[in-house]
Amino acid sequence: MISLFQDIVSSVLLIIGTFLLLLAGIGIVRLPDIFLRMSAASKASSLGAGCILLAVAVSAADIAITVRAVAGVLFLFLTAPVAAHMIGRAAYMIGVPRWKGTVIDELKGRYDTRRHTLRGVDGAAQRPQRGAGPLGDVRDAGR
Amino acid sequence: MVQMIALWVILPLLSIAVALPVFRLVRGPSLPDRVVALDVMGTVAIAIFAAYALINDQPAFLDAALVVGLIGFIGTIAFAYYAERRL
Numbered sequence: 001m002i003s004l005f006q007d008i009v010s011s012v013l014l015i016i017g018t019f020l021l022l023l024a025g026i027g028i029v030r031l032p033d034i035f036l037r038m039s040a041a042s043k044a045s046s047l048g049a050g051c052i053l054l055a056v057a058v059s060a061a062d063i064a065i066t067v068r069a070v071a072g073v074l075f076l077f078l079t080a081p082v083a084a085h086m087i088g089r090a091a092y093m094i095g096v097p098r099w100k101g102t103v104i105d106e107l108k109g110r111y112d113t114r115r116h117t118l119r120g121v122d123g124a125a126q127r128p129q130r131g132a133g134p135l136g137d138v139r140d141a142g143r
Numbered sequence: 144m145v146q147m148i149a150l151w152v153i154l155p156l157l158s159i160a161v162a163l164p165v166f167r168l169v170r171g172p173s174l175p176d177r178v179v180a181l182d183v184m185g186t187v188a189i190a191i192f193a194a195y196a197l198i199n200d201q202p203a204f205l206d207a208a209l210v211v212g213l214i215g216f217i218g219t220i221a222f223a224y225y226a227e228r229r230l
Binding site for chain 1: 144145148149151152156157159161162163164166167172173174175176179180182184187189190192193194196197198201205206208209212213215216219221222223224227228229230
């Protein structure tokens with residue numbers, strides 16, 4: 001049997017996690033832009049599922065269940081940012097339209113999406129440097 | 144108490160949360176919108192598996208939750224590669 005303390009902590013964690021997951025679902029439907037939707041999807045949903053898994057870990061009577069739930073939380077927190085980064089990068093590369101309220105796009109005109117090379121900022125590109133190609137001096141040579 | 148809360152409060156709200164991204168999955172204007180909606184549905188599915196494991200006292204559902212999370216992660220990565228290299 002689980003104690004009253006475990007019961008209360010687990011219930012609170014369950015309610016917080018469900019609230020965050022509902023927020024993630026509403027954000028997916030209501031936000032105007034792929035990048036804003038992605039922020040709701042990655043942060044709110046991973047934190048919500050992490051809270052629910054932690055609730056399972058707290059209320060478990062066996063150590064094996066706790067270890068499994070904590071491993072699930074670690075896995076979720078490791079993979080969700082990577083997935084969000086990959087899909088956001090792909091969305092930027094294929095030119096998904098942005099919300100009209102977005103004011104800053106610092107990568108605009110500076111990234112060659114065909115060759116995956118980064119053009120330098122304006123001041124750095126005009127500085128004479130040996131070996132600088134037509135794209136400028138800041139170059140991602142590994143790609 | 145926690146099992147009653149999970150059964151009567153958490154599971155209905157989580158079913159709403161897993162039904163909301165279906166709208167974006169059907170309607171989403173671009174491919175990454177749909178992929179993000181699928182990602183959220185996978186994460187809510189992990190939470191539903193965990194709540195079900197808590198209700199029925201069946202820890203085997205936690206392993207299923209881990210497997211679902213792994214498949215969702217690999218699917219998202221694969222879709223991102225596909226969308227980026229297609230140009």
